[in-house]
Amino acid sequence: MGAVKTKRMPRAVREQQMLDAAVRTFGQRGYMAASMDEIAELAGVSKPLVYLYLNSKEDLFTACIRREGQALTEAVRAGVDTRSSADRQLWDGLRAFFTHTAQHPDGWSVLHLQARTHGEPFAAEVAALRAELVAFVTELIAVTAREAHRDRDPDLAEREVAGLAEALVGAAESLAAWSNATPGVTARQTAATLMNFAWAGLGNLVEGRPWSPPAGAEYRP
Incomplete structure (x- = not known):
């Protein structure tokens, strides 16, 4: 040839x-x-x-990870109007995330499947991307949560929001892989599924009504 x-x-x-x-x-x-x-x-x-x-x-694979990761984070940031309410920001962010991963399934496969399974330095590149997404989700809801907890433990909102952000990003990653592999599931439907799951608890948190263990309940390992 x-x-x-x-x-x-x-x-x-x-x-x-x-x-x-x-x-x-x-x-x-x-x-x-x-x-x-x-x-x-x-x-x-x-x-x-x-x-x-x-x-x-x-080096080529690393360049792919960086490009696809940057495109994803830019899409999520561009999809959110930080002047809107906390639930609207989260909804818009989830829609932008799932729309991008659905439109770029090969890029999402590189980030979510391939890069994580072939060791350093690829896994480190994806970890940095994930940390950026978690920080952005935390940023979306932190101000509202702190306001809701202004008369309580000042560190409570920050701790809980950080944990919820980690959980939310993890759930979004899993759902993106599932929706891309499931015919007929749209990005909007996937975003609504996660929003319904997350906001039931998150909405109560930002409004100052967090769940607490039943009175007198003891932890048993």
């Missing part, structure tokens, strides 16, 4: 083509099974050019 002929174009554009091909290949075939030959062919370039631009398979 002869060398792949390429047209002249800006490096940044060519690099994005390579990343598009890589995300599709990694997302559908997995990191170990994906080959640089396959990625180069899908991108319409020669394999040496892929190595010239992105150095190695590991």
Whole structure:
């Protein structure tokens, strides 16, 4: 087979083509099974050019993680109007999250499945992305929760909101994988499922009505 002929174009554009091909290949075939030959062919370039631009398979995969992670966080942030109510902000954020993961299933596979199962430094890249999402969710509800608890333990709201943010992001990650694998489930339906599950408790928290163990109940390991 002869060398792949390429047209002249800006490096940044060519690099994005390579990343598009890589995300599709990694997302559908997995990191170990994906080959640089396959990625180069899908991108319409020669394999040496892929190595010239992105150095190695590991560096290419890392670049995919970073690009897809940035796109996801930007989509969630852009979908939320921080001037609206706490429940509206959470609803808009969930819709933006599930819409993006549904529209970019290969990118979500790279972030949620592939990167986490192949060790460092890939797992660290995803952990940083997850921490950013958790921080953003915490930010969405922290002000309201602190206001609701202004006459109580000042640290209570912060502790509880931080824990709920961790739980919410974990649930969203699992639901995104489930909805992408379940025919007929829309991003809006998935967001509504999680909103109904989360806001029953979260709404009470931000309004100053947290759940407490029954009086006299003792913890038994």
